[in-house]
Amino acid sequence: MDAAIGTGDADGVRRRPGVVAVARAAGVSPSTVSNVYNRPHVVTAQLRERVLRAASELGYAGADPAARSLRSGRTGALGVVLRERLAYSFDDPAAVCFLQGVSDAADPQQLALVIVPAYPEQAGAFSPAIGRAAVDGLLLYSLVADDPLVEASLGRRLPTVVIDSPAPGDLGVTERCGFVGIDERAAAGAAVTHLVELGHRRLGVLSLRLSADAHAGAVDAASQAAATASVPRGRLEGARRAAEAAGIGWSSVAVEQCQISDVESGRAATHALLDRAPGTTAIFALSDPIALGARRAAAERGLSVPGDLSIVGFDDSAPEADGLTTIHQPLREKGRAATEALLRMLAGEEGSRTVLPTRLVVRGSTAPLAAA
Amino acid sequence: MDAAIGTGDADGVRRRPGVVAVARAAGVSPSTVSNVYNRPHVVTAQLRERVLRAASELGYAGADPAARSLRSGRTGALGVVLRERLAYSFDDPAAVCFLQGVSDAADPQQLALVIVPAYPEQAGAFSPAIGRAAVDGLLLYSLVADDPLVEASLGRRLPTVVIDSPAPGDLGVTERCGFVGIDERAAAGAAVTHLVELGHRRLGVLSLRLSADAHAGAVDAASQAAATASVPRGRLEGARRAAEAAGIGWSSVAVEQCQISDVESGRAATHALLDRAPGTTAIFALSDPIALGARRAAAERGLSVPGDLSIVGFDDSAPEADGLTTIHQPLREKGRAATEALLRMLAGEEGSRTVLPTRLVVRGSTAPLAAA
DNA sequence: GGTGGGGCTTGCAACGTTGCAAACGGCGTG
DNA sequence: CACGCCGTTTGCAACGTTGCAAGCCCCACC
Numbered sequence: 001m002d003a004a005i006g007t008g009d010a011d012g013v014r015r016r017p018g019v020v021a022v023a024r025a026a027g028v029s030p031s032t033v034s035n036v037y038n039r040p041h042v043v044t045a046q047l048r049e050r051v052l053r054a055a056s057e058l059g060y061a062g063a064d065p066a067a068r069s070l071r072s073g074r075t076g077a078l079g080v081v082l083r084e085r086l087a088y089s090f091d092d093p094a095a096v097c098f099l100q101g102v103s104d105a106a107d108p109q110q111l112a113l114v115i116v117p118a119y120p121e122q123a124g125a126f127s128p129a130i131g132r133a134a135v136d137g138l139l140l141y142s143l144v145a146d147d148p149l150v151e152a153s154l155g156r157r158l159p160t161v162v163i164d165s166p167a168p169g170d171l172g173v174t175e176r177c178g179f180v181g182i183d184e185r186a187a188a189g190a191a192v193t194h195l196v197e198l199g200h201r202r203l204g205v206l207s208l209r210l211s212a213d214a215h216a217g218a219v220d221a222a223s224q225a226a227a228t229a230s231v232p233r234g235r236l237e238g239a240r241r242a243a244e245a246a247g248i249g250w251s252s253v254a255v256e257q258c259q260i261s262d263v264e265s266g267r268a269a270t271h272a273l274l275d276r277a278p279g280t281t282a283i284f285a286l287s288d289p290i291a292l293g294a295r296r297a298a299a300e301r302g303l304s305v306p307g308d309l310s311i312v313g314f315d316d317s318a319p320e321a322d323g324l325t326t327i328h329q330p331l332r333e334k335g336r337a338a339t340e341a342l343l344r345m346l347a348g349e350e351g352s353r354t355v356l357p358t359r360l361v362v363r364g365s366t367a368p369l370a371a372a
Numbered sequence: 373m374d375a376a377i378g379t380g381d382a383d384g385v386r387r388r389p390g391v392v393a394v395a396r397a398a399g400v401s402p403s404t405v406s407n408v409y410n411r412p413h414v415v416t417a418q419l420r421e422r423v424l425r426a427a428s429e430l431g432y433a434g435a436d437p438a439a440r441s442l443r444s445g446r447t448g449a450l451g452v453v454l455r456e457r458l459a460y461s462f463d464d465p466a467a468v469c470f471l472q473g474v475s476d477a478a479d480p481q482q483l484a485l486v487i488v489p490a491y492p493e494q495a496g497a498f499s500p501a502i503g504r505a506a507v508d509g510l511l512l513y514s515l516v517a518d519d520p521l522v523e524a525s526l527g528r529r530l531p532t533v534v535i536d537s538p539a540p541g542d543l544g545v546t547e548r549c550g551f552v553g554i555d556e557r558a559a560a561g562a563a564v565t566h567l568v569e570l571g572h573r574r575l576g577v578l579s580l581r582l583s584a585d586a587h588a589g590a591v592d593a594a595s596q597a598a599a600t601a602s603v604p605r606g607r608l609e610g611a612r613r614a615a616e617a618a619g620i621g622w623s624s625v626a627v628e629q630c631q632i633s634d635v636e637s638g639r640a641a642t643h644a645l646l647d648r649a650p651g652t653t654a655i656f657a658l659s660d661p662i663a664l665g666a667r668r669a670a671a672e673r674g675l676s677v678p679g680d681l682s683i684v685g686f687d688d689s690a691p692e693a694d695g696l697t698t699i700h701q702p703l704r705e706k707g708r709a710a711t712e713a714l715l716r717m718l719a720g721e722e723g724s725r726t727v728l729p730t731r732l733v734v735r736g737s738t739a740p741l742a743a744a
Numbered sequence: 745g746g747t748g749g750g751g752c753t754t755g756c757a758a759c760g761t762t763g764c765a766a767a768c769g770g771c772g773t774g
Numbered sequence: 775c776a777c778g779c780c781g782t783t784t785g786c787a788a789c790g791t792t793g794c795a796a797g798c799c800c801c802a803c804c
Contacts, residue, residue, distance in 0.1 A: 016529060018760050029784045034762055044782070061527035065506040066447065067760035069438040070789050076504045077486065090472045100462045107489050110501045114449065115485040117478065129482045132448045134437040134506045155433035157388060319691075390790050401754045406792055416752070439790035442759050 017058040026054035037062060069134060077112040078102070078342060079135035081153055083143055084260070089115075092261065093317040094287070094331055098141060098163070101335020109343065111136075118149055127152050137342045139163065144212045145170035146228040159345035161338045167230035168353065178341040178351035180334055184234030185241065187327045187358040191284050191312045192242035194325070194360055199369035200282035200310060201248060204273045205239055205255045206266055206294060208232045208286045216269060218276060219255040235286055235314070254280060258290055266293020267300075274301065281309060281369055288313040291324055295365065306367035316361055323364035330356050389430040390439075398426035409434060441506060449484040450474070450714060451507035453525055455515055456632070461487075464633065465689040466659070466703055470513060470535070473707020481715065483508075490521055499524055509714045511535060516584045517542035518600040531717035533710045539602035540725065550713040550723035552706055556606030557613065559699045559730040563656050563684045564614035566697070566732055571741035572654035572682060573620060576645045577611055577627045578638055578666060580604045580658045588641060590648060591627040607658055607686070626652065630662055638665020639672075646673065653681060653741055660685040663696055667737065678739035688733055695736035702728050 145166035161178035210227035254277035285291035291313030316328035517538035533550035582599035599605040626649035657663035663685030688700035
């Protein structure tokens with residue numbers, strides 16, 4: 001009697017068959033089995049069929065992915081690192097849009113997408129999942145420069161493309177990373193200039209988190225200067241320049257920070273901001289969900305939008321029907337561009353830097369300052 | 373002089389360091405390095421620190437995922453197989469909702485999610501990506517029973533949970549798969565009964581694809597009987613029973629098939645259906661996007677909804693503001709339940725079967741039949 | 745002082761695959 | 775008839791890690 005079929009165990013435990021078992025069953029060498037799957041043309045049709053028959057009899061469905069990538073050094077997957085919980089990320093329309101763009105570029109290559117979990121609750125703690133993900137390259141989406149995830153990701157020494165943040169030059173981000181983003185300063189400047197041109201002088205800004213450990217509340221000059229999140233930092237700087245160019249002192253502008261980018265967070269921050277600076281007539285929110293929260297808060301206070309309060313959002317991620325004046329940025333294109341840059345790096349090219357265009361989209365949430 | 377640091381090559385090519393290189397640098401054995409990372413408590417604090425220092429000097433950031441999973445048999449990732457292009461999947465609110473539920477359950481375990489690409493254009497062709505994905509288990513989302521993807525997925529012999537379709541009992545789906553779904557017949561029955569109770573007698577149905585190779589157009593009894601997609605098959609059957617229970621012959625009900633579940637597809641199908649059966653006063657759409665397309669088509673024909681035409685959707689996936697009467701199903705919960713079932717299978721339990729509840733949600737798109 | 749035990753560390757082997765170069769055999773040509 | 779070439783097949787080794795059992799050393803106890 002022959003040895004047990006399948007890579008038998010001393011215990012007689014039957015494991016899943018491998019190339020060796022198939023080879024034995026087909027009466028060929030393991031190399032030939034490998035060839036049948038990986039270079040079909042180099043094998044005789046007859047032999048190929050014999051091997052495939054043996055494989056299907058044994059229930060062998062192709063090489064084990066782990067063994068294959070150990071040996072070949074390729075996994076056929078791209079990793080996407082999103083700062084928030086996966087569940088939250090799928091809630092964020094901007095993130096979903098970005099992922100669509102990633103898919104646009106990854107699908108044709110038959111590359112899988114690995115969404116790597118990274119709790120915010122675990123900021124500070126070592127994130128093991130990121131080191132365990134079997135991927136050929138990494139897409140880092142809007143991380144904060146001092147986030148330990150950045151170090152953990154970069155430590156993998158994989159081809160990496162950073163989206164939006166940390167900006168090139170931020171600590172830890174090597175020259176070798178690719179980068180895709182927008183001109184945050186210019187975009188924010190356009191938003192504020194729009195408000196100023198409508199006659200507004202008493203501005204408020206609803207910011208995103210300025211650092212990994214930041215919490216909601218008023219933002220002073222010191223914490224603005226210390227911001228490690230390059231996206232809000234750049235936008236605040238652009239807003240400041242535009243305000244000052246219009247003769248509005250930045251110290252007169254109330255800046256409030258939101259913990260995360262969602263409607264509720266924006267609503268709470270708006271109440272805080274308007275309590276603190278009651279005369280505010282225009283608000284620049286650094287994301288659309290936050291802007292929608294601002295609109296809701298305004299309604300709760302009996303303020304009409306845009307009659308009493310003008311609001312500008314950012315991203316243009318909300319469905320158009322929401323009538324929000326906002327800064328449009330090509331989110332899907334961003335995902336596509338980032339993925340294409342990563343694919344080029346996988347092919348051996350250098351990491352590239354891409355800055356995508358933005359534009360102000362005027363809808364119904366802003367209006368000229370009403371004569372007081 | 374010592375041998376090259378790092379797993380040197382004869383060519384002097386410096387590769388990424390592995391446990392062996394770190395062990396050599398720290399003057400310990402590879403096993404100890406492995407222990408430092410995998411069982412820190414079993415190693416002396418002093419030795420641990422020495423090893424970690426050597427590791428960081430060499431730029432070693434932990435075990436290679438491929439080698440680790442080859443050796444350990446675990447990948448730390450769950451695969452999600454969606455039939456459509458990734459980009460399209462992220463467009464589908466129901467799919468995104470489902471993925472959120474998956475994340476809810478996968479996040480706490482620090483499991484990554486691998487979204488496996490599977491073009492519809494490649495239906496029929498062997499999908500290599502599915503065999504290459506390094507995952508511990510598979511979630512099959514709404515596949516059609518005769519889809520080659522089902523065979524490719526099941527061939528992996530991994531713990532698998534099927535969502536919605538193929539239903540248990542469909543060809544190829546083994547007893548060992550877990551299953552999570554709803555009672556399609558009852559749900560569809562509730563929708564049709566609602567319309568009938570409003571007095572409607574001339575019904576139309578906008579169906580989803582009945583098989584992998586189906587194309588848009590009128591559906592006759594034969595193709596209904598031959599449907600390999602268990603979701604629309606079950607719903608059509610439920611609709612038929614409810615109609616017949618109300619004394620409406622199923623042959624009088626126009627059934628139109630949509631290629632995919634989106635607004636445009638629903639719009640086109642509605643025009644076709646109303647051209648064919650002009651007297652129709654109520655439409656049951658098997659998904660919300662299709663229902664929204666029906667509403668748009670109605671508007672284009674000058675029909676008021678619900679005045680001239682009542683519409684019921686399915687899923688309750690559209691934002692509530694859309695005012696659609698629909699069948700609610702707990703999509704997010706579905707993702708969560710499926711993932712939890714998969715986790716239990718990974719822990720050695722049997723595959724389970726879960727049927728989640730649905731309910732009719734009456735909003736503004738249905739109304740009593742207007743007196744003619 | 746000898747022996748037993750416990751806590752650390754290590755050697756070995758195997759996880760399943762594939763690239764490479766060598767071996768093989770058949771056929772056409774000189 | 776011999777040689778050489780080409781198309782196929784094969785043997786070998788290594789990819790990097792980790793579980794296991796054995797070995798080591800030191801301390802405590804008798």
